[in-house]
Amino acid sequence: xxxxxxxxxxxCLGLVVTGVLLAGCAAPAPTPTPAPAPKPAPTTAPAxxxxxxxxxxxxxxxxxxxxxxxxxxxSAAEFYRNNPATIYVGYGAGGxxxxxxxxxxxxxxxxxxxxxxxKNMEGASGMALxxxxxxxxxxxxxTIGLLYSGASLTGPVLFAKSGxxxxxxxxxxxxxxxxxxxxxxxxxxxxxxxxxxxxxxxGLKIGTVALRDINALAAALAIEFLGLQDARIVAGYSGTPxxxxxxxxxxxxxxxxxxxxxxxERGAGTGYFKPIWVVMAEQRSPAFxxxxxxxELVKISPSDAxxxxxxxxxxxxxxxxxxxGVPQDRVxxxxxxxxxxxxxxxFVQQMKKNFPVWTKPVSGVNxxxxxxxxxxxxxxxxxxxxALIDKYSR
Amino acid sequence: MAVEAFLQALQNFRDLDLLLxxxxxSIIGIVFGLxxxxxxxxxxxxxxxxxFMMPPMNAIPLLLALTSGAITAGSITSILLxxxxxxxxxxxLIDGFPMNQKGQAGRALGAALVSSGMxxxxxxxxxxxxxxxxxxxxxxxxxxxxxxxxxxxxTFIGVLGTGSTLKGLISGGIGLLISFIGYQAxxxxxxxxxxxxxxxxxxxxxxxxxxxxxxxxxxTLAAKGGAIAKAGANVKGVRDIFEGGKDVFRHFFLWMRSxxxxxxxxxxxxxxxxxxQFVAYGQARQTSxxxxxxxxxxxxGVIAPESANNAVQGxxxxxxxxLGIPGSPDTAILLGALLLMNVIPGPQMMTAQLDLSLTxxxxxxxxxxxAASVCLILAPNLAKVAxxxxxxxxxxxIAIIFIGAYVHRESLNDVxxxxxxxxxxxxxxxxxxxxxxLLLGLILGTLFEHYLFLALAASGPLFxxxxxxxxxxxxxxxxxxxxxxxxxxxxxxxxxAKTYETKG
Numbered sequence: 001x002x003x004x005x006x007x008x009x010x011x012c013l014g015l016v017v018t019g020v021l022l023a024g025c026a027a028p029a030p031t032p033t034p035a036p037a038p039k040p041a042p043t044t045a046p047a048x049x050x051x052x053x054x055x056x057x058x059x060x061x062x063x064x065x066x067x068x069x070x071x072x073x074x075s076a077a078e079f080y081r082n083n084p085a086t087i088y089v090g091y092g093a094g095g096x097x098x099x100x101x102x103x104x105x106x107x108x109x110x111x112x113x114x115x116x117x118x119k120n121m122e123g124a125s126g127m128a129l130x131x132x133x134x135x136x137x138x139x140x141x142x143t144i145g146l147l148y149s150g151a152s153l154t155g156p157v158l159f160a161k162s163g164x165x166x167x168x169x170x171x172x173x174x175x176x177x178x179x180x181x182x183x184x185x186x187x188x189x190x191x192x193x194x195x196x197x198x199x200x201x202x203g204l205k206i207g208t209v210a211l212r213d214i215n216a217l218a219a220a221l222a223i224e225f226l227g228l229q230d231a232r233i234v235a236g237y238s239g240t241p242x243x244x245x246x247x248x249x250x251x252x253x254x255x256x257x258x259x260x261x262x263x264x265e266r267g268a269g270t271g272y273f274k275p276i277w278v279v280m281a282e283q284r285s286p287a288f289x290x291x292x293x294x295x296e297l298v299k300i301s302p303s304d305a306x307x308x309x310x311x312x313x314x315x316x317x318x319x320x321x322x323x324x325g326v327p328q329d330r331v332x333x334x335x336x337x338x339x340x341x342x343x344x345x346x347f348v349q350q351m352k353k354n355f356p357v358w359t360k361p362v363s364g365v366n367x368x369x370x371x372x373x374x375x376x377x378x379x380x381x382x383x384x385x386x387a388l389i390d391k392y393s394r
Numbered sequence: 395m396a397v398e399a400f401l402q403a404l405q406n407f408r409d410l411d412l413l414l415x416x417x418x419x420s421i422i423g424i425v426f427g428l429x430x431x432x433x434x435x436x437x438x439x440x441x442x443x444x445x446f447m448m449p450p451m452n453a454i455p456l457l458l459a460l461t462s463g464a465i466t467a468g469s470i471t472s473i474l475l476x477x478x479x480x481x482x483x484x485x486x487l488i489d490g491f492p493m494n495q496k497g498q499a500g501r502a503l504g505a506a507l508v509s510s511g512m513x514x515x516x517x518x519x520x521x522x523x524x525x526x527x528x529x530x531x532x533x534x535x536x537x538x539x540x541x542x543x544x545x546x547x548x549t550f551i552g553v554l555g556t557g558s559t560l561k562g563l564i565s566g567g568i569g570l571l572i573s574f575i576g577y578q579a580x581x582x583x584x585x586x587x588x589x590x591x592x593x594x595x596x597x598x599x600x601x602x603x604x605x606x607x608x609x610x611x612x613x614t615l616a617a618k619g620g621a622i623a624k625a626g627a628n629v630k631g632v633r634d635i636f637e638g639g640k641d642v643f644r645h646f647f648l649w650m651r652s653x654x655x656x657x658x659x660x661x662x663x664x665x666x667x668x669x670x671q672f673v674a675y676g677q678a679r680q681t682s683x684x685x686x687x688x689x690x691x692x693x694x695g696v697i698a699p700e701s702a703n704n705a706v707q708g709x710x711x712x713x714x715x716x717l718g719i720p721g722s723p724d725t726a727i728l729l730g731a732l733l734l735m736n737v738i739p740g741p742q743m744m745t746a747q748l749d750l751s752l753t754x755x756x757x758x759x760x761x762x763x764x765a766a767s768v769c770l771i772l773a774p775n776l777a778k779v780a781x782x783x784x785x786x787x788x789x790x791x792i793a794i795i796f797i798g799a800y801v802h803r804e805s806l807n808d809v810x811x812x813x814x815x816x817x818x819x820x821x822x823x824x825x826x827x828x829x830x831x832l833l834l835g836l837i838l839g840t841l842f843e844h845y846l847f848l849a850l851a852a853s854g855p856l857f858x859x860x861x862x863x864x865x866x867x868x869x870x871x872x873x874x875x876x877x878x879x880x881x882x883x884x885x886x887x888x889x890x891a892k893t894y895e896t897k898g
Contacts, residue, residue, distance in 0.1 A: 093439040093727055102443060120439070122803070124577070124594035131591060163584070163591045205852055211582035234851040236580030236844065241718045245663070251536045251852050270740055354733075393851075 076141075076333035080114040085142045087320070090129030090152055092122045099354050100177060100318050101146045107347045111340050121145075125210075126152025127163055134166035137323040141330030144174060150214045150316025154374045158314065158382055159212040169375060170324035172331050173367040175338035177318045177351065178359045181281035182218035182311070183259030183291060185273040187247045190254075195226065195297055204231040207243045207252040211235040211393060212386075214314040218280035219256035220388040221307055225298050226278075233393040240265070248272040258316065259285060260355065281312050287359050306381040307388075313374040319367060335364040396525070396748065403752035407760075412455050416757055419456040420764040423463020427470070428776075430477035430608065430794055434464030435600075436802055438727045445731055457731055458754060459761035461724045462514060462707060465667070466765035469506040469700050474499060474622070474779045475791060477608040481599055481837070482667035482703040485675040487607060488554055488830050489688060489695025496691050497623045499777040500631065504638020505693050506700045507773065511766025512642065513653045513701030517708030518755045518762075520657045525744055525751075528712050531661060537848035538857040542866035543662055544842045547669040547834070549873045550676030554689070554830040562828045569835020572597050573843070580847035592807045601799045601808045602836060605815025608795045610823045613816070615784040622787070623780035632774050639770075641693045642701075648678055648694055649701050656702030660709025663719035667706040668837045672830075674702030680876045707758055715743040715751050 074082075085108070089101035101118045108116035121129045126147045137143045147153055153171075156164050184206070192198050206219045216235055223231045234252050237243035244265050246252050255262065259276055276291040284293055294300070300308060320338065322331065341347050342361045362370070406412065426437035437460055445453035468479025473490035486506060493502040521528075535543075551566030552559040575586045576596030587593035615622060642649050652674040659670040678698035679688040688695050710725055718739035720726035732739065743751045779787070799812040822829050849857040858867065872879065 093442045093730075096730075096733075098442075098730065118443070124591045127594065128591055159582075163587070163589065163594055165591070210579055232851075234848065235582070236578075236847050236851065238579075238844065241720075242663070245532075245717055245719055246537070246848075246852070249533050249536055251848075 076327075076329040077112070079141075079330065080112050080333060080337075082114070083142055084115045084117060085144065086117050086119060088119050088121045088129055088133070088143070088145045090121060090123075090126035090145065090147045093120050096354050097146060097148065097318055100351065103347065103350045103354070104146070104320070104341065107341055107344065107350075108337075111337050111344070124163060127156055130156075131163070131165040133171070133321070133323045139323045139325035141322060141326040141334065144320055144322045144334065146318055146320050148316045149176065149319045149370075150314045151210070153319065153321075154314050154371070155210075155213045155316070158310075158374065158377065159386065167324075168371055171371075172322040172324065172326055173364045173371065174320040174322060174331075174334045175364045176320070176362040176367050178260075178355060179315060179362055180258050180260045180287075180317055180359065181279055181285055181315050182215050182256055183262055183276040183280065183288070184218070184222050184254060184256050184278045185262045185276050186254040187250070187252075188271055188274055189250055199227055199229065201228070202230045204228050204254060205234050205252040206231060206254045206256050207237060207246055208233055208235045208256050209237050209239060209243060211389065214311060214316055215256045215258070216389050216393070217311055217314070217385050220385070220392045221311065222256065222278065222280060222294065223392050224388055225294060225300065225304070227298075231392065233389065235393055244270065244272055256280070259288060259291070260359075263288060280308075281315070282308055285359070306378065307385060309373075310377045310381050310385055313370065313377055315370075317362075331364075339363060399748035400522075400752055402749035403756055406451075406749065406753040407756045409451065411452055412757070413760070415452045416455040416459045416760050417764060419459030420463040420761045420768065422456075423460040423465075423761075424467040424765055424768055426460075427464035427467030427479040430471040430475055430479060430604075430791065430798065434461050434468075434480055434724050435727070436798075437464060438724060442727060442731060450737065453731060454737070454754065455757045455761075457728050458711075458757045459764070461728065462704070462758060462761035463765040465704055465707070466507065466510050466514070466762065467769055469510060469696075470503060470769065470773075470776055473502045473506060473696070474776065475608065476611040477791075477795070478603055481603065482671055482706075483699075484603065484607075484668075484830055484833055485554070485671040485699035486696055486703075488675065489690075489692050491611075492689070492691030493693070493696065494622060494691075494780050495624055497780070498634065498691065499623065499780045500634025500774065501638040501641065501693065502691075502696050503773045503777055504635035504770070505641045505696045506638070507766050507769045508639040508642045509649050509652075509697045509701040510704040511762050512649065513656065514704035514707060514762030514766075515759050516650075516653050517657045517660070517705035518759045520654065520705075521708040521712050521755055522752070525712070525748070528661060529716055529741060529744060532663060532713055532717060534862065535662060536853075536860070536862075537845045538853055538860055539862045539866060540662065540665065540845040541842065541849050542858070542863050542870060543659070543665055544669060544838050544845065546866060546870045546873065547672050547676075547838050548842065549870050550672055550679075551831050551834055553676055553679050553685075554672070554828050554834060558826075561826060562831045565822065565827045565829065565831040566835040569832035569837075570839040571835075572602075572832075573836045573839025578843070578847075580844075580851065592805075596840065597811060597836070598803070598808060599837065600802050601811040602815050603833065604795050604799050605812040605817075606819035606822070606829050606832065608791065609812070609816030610820040612788045612791050612795075613820055614823070616788045619784055621781045621783055631777075634777065635770065635773050638693070642697055645694055645697055648681075649697055651681075652678065652698040652701040653705040656705030657709040659702070660706035661713050663710075663713045663717060665841065666710060666725075667703040669841070670702040670706045671699040672834050672838075674698040676873070680873060704762060708755065711754060711758060712744075712751070715739050715754070716741060 087101055087105050089097050091097045098120065105116040105118035108114065121132060129145050129147060130152055133145045153168060157168050192201065208216045208219055210216060216233055219233050237246065240257060240261055243255055247255060248270060259279055262273060262276055265273065276288055278297060279285055279288065279291045279293050281293055282295065284291065294308065322334065422437060423434060426434060438457065441460065445457065464480055465482060468483040469486045471477050471479040472483040472487040473494050476487050476491040478484045478487060490502045490506065493499065552562040554562060575593055577584045577594050584594060655674050655677065656670040659665055659673060675695060675698050678694050679685045682688065682694060714720055714725050714729055716739065718729065720729045729739065737750065795812065796809055799808045800806065802808060819829055
């Protein structure tokens with residue numbers, strides 16, 4: 001009898017524990033709102049785009065339902081003070097983006113007086129969050145997201161990755177943390193110091209993480225325009241630590257990656273790289289004024305200029321965005337809060353810990369312009385970029 | 395300088411806060427490791443937000459100890475319920491669960507806990523001993539060599555479990571095929587995803603583990619009634635646990651070999667405990683005098699993987715500190731946390747900041763000892779799970795399985811995958827196909843392909859013409875034909891012995 005009672009007690013305890021776990025970890029995704037605005041059903045909904053889209057920035061078929069009926073006429077500031085907001089980061093716990101998101105959420109209270117919870121929604125290198133924000137997230141302004149633009153928003157759209165179910169143009173951009181550009185750095189193991197010397201070398205191997213993104217494109221353009229003989233792209237490293245180590249081991253000779261990240265690695269004292277050798281953008285970066293741009297090293301013909309334009313448009317940085325259809329006053333409040341956040345010295349210090357090479361934040365309005373620039377790039381140029389990547393990665 | 399650093403590390407280690415957080419971390423790790431399916435990864439993800447607000451020297455011991463605790467406790471559910479507590483305790487269930495069914499749960503638990511605790515501690519001493527060698531060793535390896543390290547793990551695909559080698563190979567092959575699903579970074583192509591975003595990252599490991607090992611066992615138990623342990627087993631409680639502990643010393647050389655193996659594989663960045671457990675299990679079987687007993691519940695099959703998976707931690711920690719390359723998803727999270735606390739991994743961790751590295755290693759020792767002791771105290775009671783009637787155990791465990799599958803990523807699709815693999819697992823169980831082989835294929839397939847593509851892209855089709863690669867190839871071939879080689883020599887010895895006999 002006693003054993004039976006004990007077993008039943010154990011079972012009850014187990015259920016309580018699982019219940020607590022479920023409540024703690026699996027709280028329903030959308031946050032509560034005062035007046036639950038029922039989502040109007042799409043009227044003439046064409047089938048959602050499931051087939052791979054052509055690379056052109058053609059918007060997917062199902063647009064987000066237009067703004068929900070606004071709740072009671074309260075000011076946006078009051079609304080955010082009274083309602084908890086949620087920020088989703090499209091990557092796993094523990095990374096740089098995760099930290100940036102959590103820092104943002106923790107300073108939210110100081111700036112707005114309300115609360116903000118940070119959550120992770122990883123999957124499909126950020127596309128899972130982008131799709132969810134477009135299709136499912138409530139456009140009440142209480143749900144916002146953070147993604148690296150080039151890796152998870154513009155990259156997938158331009159380079160025709162399958163599974164894009166969102167329309168870049170329809171998202172509302174709140175701001176981005178900093179601006180950065182790809183740079184090319186060569187291994188300290190190589191004796192070369194000038195472009196002429198590099199041009200004589202055959203078979204230079206340039207590492208990148210992904211094959212269809214801004215860094216791979218930068219590498220391809222560098223090979224093409226600088227005339228590096230038989231150079232090729234080695235793509236597929238699991239991340240920068242593995243790729244940088246490959247340089248240290250002599251497996252590859254150079255990397256093409258976000259200049260700030262390369263600089264940070266040099267700061268760590270590994271001694272794998274020489275200073276950044278060329279910045280793959282139209283203008284020099286304020287963070288590394290000594291590195292020349294591609295245009296300074298070689299003459300770019302007008303017919304090739306759009307390729308560089310494509311590169312600049314795709315620069316990748318952490319962007320905060322909201323689903324389409326958020327009421328305008330809340331959008332403005334969110335943008336103002338973002339700007340205010342960056343005038344907070346403690347917040348900026350926290351951010352600098354994570355992104356040691358700091359340029360400056362981009363406002364929501366300017367970020368929207370950046371995205372529009374991306375969408376203006378012609379299909380011909382995208383195809384050319386793609387063809388160049390293919391040419392040098394085989 | 396090393397002595398100074400060590401003394402400084404000891405000084406750091408005596409800090410009361412540090413010890414407190416180390417203890418708390420171990421306990422949290424044990425709790426999460428004990429709940430099947432909610433392993434250290436989930437625990438880490440839940441704890442990380444809190445650590446942002448803590449001083450580094452509180453947060454780091456907490457996170458480090460948590461991993462040690464979870465890996466140590468993870469073996470318990472492998473043995474008791476056939477559900478690995480973490481992804482690195484899979485090889486343990488191959489023999490651990492059959493031992494449980496034979497009524498030897500206590501002995502298996504004792505062996506697992508003692509070997510993992512000792513493995514964890516010993517690996518740290520190994521780490522102390524070879525700190526100056528770590529960097530040169532790691533820098534000497536290239537993607538090409540990694541291909542063969544992983545291949546060595548894959549060669550054991552046919553020998554996991556009790557079924558025939560052919561069935562093992564078939565299962566492993568299916569696992570490899572499943573591992574190909576998803577986005578391939580080197581080619582930029584999504585394979586077998588049918589346009590579904592869910593499949594973009596490949597089939598997630600956790601639901602597969604839960605489905606393939608957990609569900610079939612529970613379904614079978616529900617169908618046959620009774621409890622996990624077969625009736626009539628002779629249970630001696632605490633004495634069983636002691637017996638298990640003594641087993642580790644009876645197989646001391648096996649334990650030592652597995653620990654060293656685990657440690658070395660741990661140093662290799664990016665491979666980690668998921669490979670080490672299989673290699674350790676495989677070598678235990680290949681070098682055993684009675685390989686046919688493996689898979690039916692032999693204690694060596696528990697000792698080998700358990701000592702290796704904890705030993706990985708010491709090795710992986712050093713590599714991570716020196717190079718910033720995480721060896722497992724857990725260490726990846728840990729690495730992120732370290733960065734935020736201004737502990738920047740780099741070669742200076744082996745020189746200027748050696749004291750900090752040594753402090754972290756001391757924490758691993760402490761956490762392993764705490765985790766193993768606490769689990770050993772709990773073990774006699776935990777072992778009784780084997781005697782809980784199925785009608786109570788089954789609903790409870792199935793509920794936990796589904797919660798675990800869901801909570802990990804808050805995805806209902808993961809629950810569907812769990813059910814699907816539950817059906818696959820049931821079929822495999824009933825037709826005698828090795829489920830660990832499938833998992834080995836699934837885990838190692840992704841890694842193998844990753845490095846193969848890199849090696850091909852960086853060094854061309856003749857990438858393996860390198861001294862380290864060639865040595866690894868020879869070892870792999872020796873591992874495959876080990877039986878034949880031994881047979882050859884064995885015959886010669888026997889023949890010689892016979893000649894002596896006839897002469898005599």
